[in-house]
Amino acid sequence: MKNKMKLLLKLFLTFFKIGAFTFGGGYAMIPLIQKETVETNKWISDDDILEIIAIAESTPGPIAINSATFVGYKVCGFCGSFFATLGVVLPSFIIILIISYILREFQNIKAVKYAFNGIRAGVLALLIKAIISMYKKVQKNLVSYIVMAFSFIIVAFFDINVLFVIIGCALIGLFYSLYAKRRAEK
Numbered sequence: 001m002k003n004k005m006k007l008l009l010k011l012f013l014t015f016f017k018i019g020a021f022t023f024g025g026g027y028a029m030i031p032l033i034q035k036e037t038v039e040t041n042k043w044i045s046d047d048d049i050l051e052i053i054a055i056a057e058s059t060p061g062p063i064a065i066n067s068a069t070f071v072g073y074k075v076c077g078f079c080g081s082f083f084a085t086l087g088v089v090l091p092s093f094i095i096i097l098i099i100s101y102i103l104r105e106f107q108n109i110k111a112v113k114y115a116f117n118g119i120r121a122g123v124l125a126l127l128i129k130a131i132i133s134m135y136k137k138v139q140k141n142l143v144s145y146i147v148m149a150f151s152f153i154i155v156a157f158f159d160i161n162v163l164f165v166i167i168g169c170a171l172i173g174l175f176y177s178l179y180a181k182r183r184a185e186k
Contacts, residue, residue, distance in 0.1 A: 007076050008083045014041065015068045015087030020095075023119050026056075026064035028126040029088075031133060033067055043075045050137055058166050064088055143176050 014036050022029040030053060037043050044052070052074070056066035065085055072084025106112050138144065147169055154160050 004076065004079075008079055010041070011072055011075060011080055012083040012087040015072075015084045016091055018068075019064070019088040020091035022064075022126075023123055025123075026062045026067070027130055028123050029064040030067070030130040031126060033064070033071070034133065037071050044071060046137055048074065050134070053134070058170065143172070147172050 018029055018032050018036060022032050034046075034049050038046055038049050052067055052070045053063070056063045056070060059066050065088060068084040068088040069081045072080035072082070074080075075084075151165050151169055154165055155162060
């Protein structure tokens with residue numbers, strides 16, 4: 001029981017740190033989630049994190065919260081989900097609460113505007129790093145490249161709901177896997 005409490009506290013503190021020190025939303029948190037859960041704490045594998053991110057993107061809600069919930073569940077069941085999710089949400093809640101009181105006083109100060117420009121640039125760098133690290137780990141074949149390009153074009157240039165793109169990509173992946181499996185059996 002004592003070990004489980006220590007693990008729950010460690011899950012909470014790990015995701016609290018991720019939530020507190022990552023700006024730019026859930027996608028910017030992915031590299032830090034991967035580093036903390038796979039490399040530092042060795043709670044899950046690289047394959048697990050890819051699956052968790054894919055599921056977290058496909059389910060309703062913010063990706064960072066969904067990822068924390070799934071990692072927490074994998075590590076320590078329902079209680080792990082609760083504490084990991086609470087850990088990743090609490091810093092944002094506290095920060096937003098504090099900022100909402102202060103922001104009106106400082107929103108027109110140039111230094112604050114410049115700081116947010118710098119934060120945006122940093123967030124872009126984190127997003128690019130997440131894309132690169134996920135690209136390195138994903139299976140590469142002609143179908144994957146076609147699905148990736150087609151998905152990007154649909155999302156970037158047409159007004160198509162992302163949910164439909166995700167469902168379509170999942171179906172294509174499923175059908176392709178079944179096709180590849182049948183070909184391998186012959």
